[in-house]
Amino acid sequence: MKIGITGATGHLGRLVVEKLKEKTASDNLIALVRDTQKAADLGIESRLFDYNKPETLTDSLKGVNHLLLISGNEIGQRQTQHENVIKAAKDAGVEWIVYTSLLHADTSSLVLANEHLLTEETLKLSGIAFTILRNGWYTENYTASIPAALQNGALIGSAAQGKISSAARVDYAEAAAVVLTSLDQQNKIYELAGDEAYTLTDLAAEVSNQTGKVIPYKNLSESDYAAALIGAGLPEALATAIASFDTGAANDDLYNNEKQLSALIGRPTTPLASVVKEALAG
Template sequence: MTVAVTGATGQLGRLVIAGLKDKMAASDIIALARSPEKAADLGVTARRADYDAPETLAPALAGVDTLLLISGSEIGQRTAQHRAVIDAAKSAGVGHIVYTSLLRADTSPMSLAVEHRETEALIKASGLTYTILRNGWYTENYTGSVPGAVQAGALVGSAGDGRISSAARADYADAAVAVLTAGDHVGKTYELAGDSAYTLSDLAAEVSAQTGKTIPYQNLPQDEYAKILVSVGLPEGFAGALASFDVDASQGALFHDGRDLSDLIGRPTTPLSKSVSEALA
């Protein structure tokens, strides 16, 4: 069986490729990337697959049995980009698609969910067999701000007391590897989230405990939080989106109490304490 991974040079893609190499021959793994030279260190065959150059996609997928379609990063362009990949997969004779979607994409109020719903529909209409991995939030989305919070003396956001069931990126990568290499997952949709939910106040308390410093959580109005994100260098549009995701989290959009993720990977998901420790290191 030959497995191809889109976005192979991204953070999730690299972890998936590494995990696959532990489960199958490297010769049966294909890294798909816009710039395949960036995949030279992965130790597998790399092929050019540019979402915005559809003519590259079918040749890149030649001989592929199973495709992991890691959702693109360009918000607003993803449905068209994913459609191009799905069409190319069908024409190239790919047998099965695994797609990284969003937690509860069918009902989520998050603006991010729209393109995921559209992509899921395209996959189901393609006639190809599929598995949908609805990934929850990456813990790194929040722990990435931990060093800055320690320096500033406070963790800020707009998530209120919303409970967040995030998991480490490595947990989601392990789930993808499990689905790609073992068991019958055809036609299944998995809601993937961390085992233990936390609030941003809990995150701030964990940072305080590990640093020995008092790092409170300060909840801010959405607009004010977006302005802070802009002030630290984020583009205005992206800052506004991140702030809106926090508001969605305050309303429960990132909470899930299922155990699909830990069941798939055969172990508990990475605890918040470990993720904080890694961020501080």
């Protein structure tokens, strides 16, 4: 039984490979990547795999029984990229696709949601067995802001007091590994999120607690937050997207209290304090 992992050299993909190696033999795993040299340290077979080169994908999927399709990172391009992969998977005889989607993709106001939802529909119509992992936010998305918060003396955002049920990237990676190596997972949709919700005020308080510095949360309008990010050197499109994600958080698009993630991995999700500690140590 061969399991293919797309994006296997990315932040999530590497962790998934690590978790899969704990559950199945390395010989069963195939890294599907744009640069096989970057996959050399994974210790598994690697094959060239570029979402934007559909003519090459079918050959790369030959012999793959089960496929983890980790969503691409190019906003606006992903629907086409994912369709390329799904079509190639069907042509190659892949029996099952596990796809990393977005929390509440069918109701979320986040600009990311539509591409994920369209991919889900393509999967459902493909005739291939599927499982959809609707991943919530990575806690690392927010802890990445800690260095700037420490430098500027405040954590800024536009999430107001929206509740964020994020989890560590490794939690989602473990969930993917569990699903890929378990029976009776086909045609399920999981809403995956952290056990404990927090606000950005809570995050700022945790950073303050661990550093001994007073780091308040300063809430801005979406446009002012985007302008601040542009001022910090981010490209306008990315800054605008990040600010809109925070506004989605303000509307509780990143909140979920079902605890399906911890049930799936058989342990509590990684606490916010632990991810903050890791970020400060890094």
